[in-house]
Amino acid sequence: GxxxxxxxxxxxxxxxxxxxxxxxxxxxxxxxxFWYRQFPKQSLMLMAxxxxxxxxxxxxxxxxxxxxxxxxxxxxxxLTVTSAHPEDSSFYICSASxxxxxxxxxxxxxxxxxxxxx
Amino acid sequence: SxxxxxxxxxxxxxxxxxxxxxCSYKTSINNLQWYRxxxxxxxxxxxxxxxxxxxxxxxxxxxxxxxxxxxSSLLITASRAxxxxxxxxxxxxxxxxxFKTIFGAGTRLFVKA
Numbered sequence: 001g002x003x004x005x006x007x008x009x010x011x012x013x014x015x016x017x018x019x020x021x022x023x024x025x026x027x028x029x030x031x032x033x034f035w036y037r038q039f040p041k042q043s044l045m046l047m048a049x050x051x052x053x054x055x056x057x058x059x060x061x062x063x064x065x066x067x068x069x070x071x072x073x074x075x076x077x078x079l080t081v082t083s084a085h086p087e088d089s090s091f092y093i094c095s096a097s098x099x100x101x102x103x104x105x106x107x108x109x110x111x112x113x114x115x116x117x118x
Numbered sequence: 119s120x121x122x123x124x125x126x127x128x129x130x131x132x133x134x135x136x137x138x139x140x141c142s143y144k145t146s147i148n149n150l151q152w153y154r155x156x157x158x159x160x161x162x163x164x165x166x167x168x169x170x171x172x173x174x175x176x177x178x179x180x181x182x183x184x185x186x187x188x189x190s191s192l193l194i195t196a197s198r199a200x201x202x203x204x205x206x207x208x209x210x211x212x213x214x215x216x217f218k219t220i221f222g223a224g225t226r227l228f229v230k231a
Contacts, residue, residue: 006160034219043206044161044221093160095219106151107208107219109160 002028004096006110013084014118021079021113023094029074030096034107035067038091047092050077084117091115124207124222132230137194139225141207142187150183151208152192153221161206164192199231 003026013019023033031052036044048069049057056069066088068080077096081088091114095107124141131137143150149168153161167174167183167190174181180193194201207222 004160036221041226043223046218046220049218091158095161106163106166107161109153109162111160112158114158 002096002098002108004030004094004108004110006094006113008113009111010114010116012116012118015085016083018080018082019084019115021081021092021094021115023077023079023096023110025075025096025108028096028098028108030077030098031074033071033077033094033096035069035077035079036093036095038093038112040091044093047079081115084115086117089115089117124205124225126225127223128226128228130228130230131197133197133199135197137197137201137227137229139192139205139227141190141192141222143190143207143209143222144188145209145211147185147209147211149210150181150190151219152179152181152190153206153208155204155206155224157203164205194227197227197229199229202227202229 005024005026007022011019033050035047037047038044046059047062050069050071052071052074058064071077091112093112095109147169149166151166152164154164155161165176165179165181167181169185178195183190204224204226206224208219210219
């Protein structure tokens with residue numbers, strides 16, 4: 001099966017610092033990865049679509065300077081929360097699609113990263 | 119915005135009973151998927167049903183799709199305590215260019231042993 005690894009699984013940081021979360025596809029190449037944010041007992045909110053070798057596409061209302069996404073290789077996408085504040089505390093989940101389009105099949109999810117900003 | 123709305127939001131049943139969750143969506147679709155999420159974990163793909171299919175089975179799971187009503191249901195038969203999780207339907211709306219998967223609000227299922 002396809003495996004997506006997300007790291008770290010949890011992180012606590014001070015307000016004003018930056019935090020990087022990595023998402024790796026371990027046994028397949030992912031031209032497209034997706035970053036979601038999830039609040040407690042709520043659904044996943046798509047933040048951005050990460051495309052290998054090009055700029056990420058952000059959803060409306062998501063600050064691209066706040067949430068930096070880099071997809072430098074076919075197996076790695078990173079999300080950096082810059083100058084984190086307590087309201088950025090959340091559960092962040094990445095997913096990857098095998099094909100170039102998500103609708104060709106299922107998405108494979110990382111285990112999520114819980115960010116707590118003090 | 120959420121593509122899918124699910125009901126019920128929460129469901130509590132006894133082990134051995136069947137659990138039915140419903141999902142409605144707004145736009146046309148190529149397929150609809152159901153995912154499961156254990157508390158604090160990532161999502162796991164359960165089943166995909168294509169727009170030209172009406173019903174699909176996988177083990178204890180049965181999914182139906184009614185494109186005329188833009189709705190789908192997930193039935194878990196003979197539920198087990200280990201089925202306790204949140205269940206989400208997901209679609210890829212055509213207006214997104216076929217790239218984005220949008221998730222419904224989810225149903226939190228609690229199976230009592």
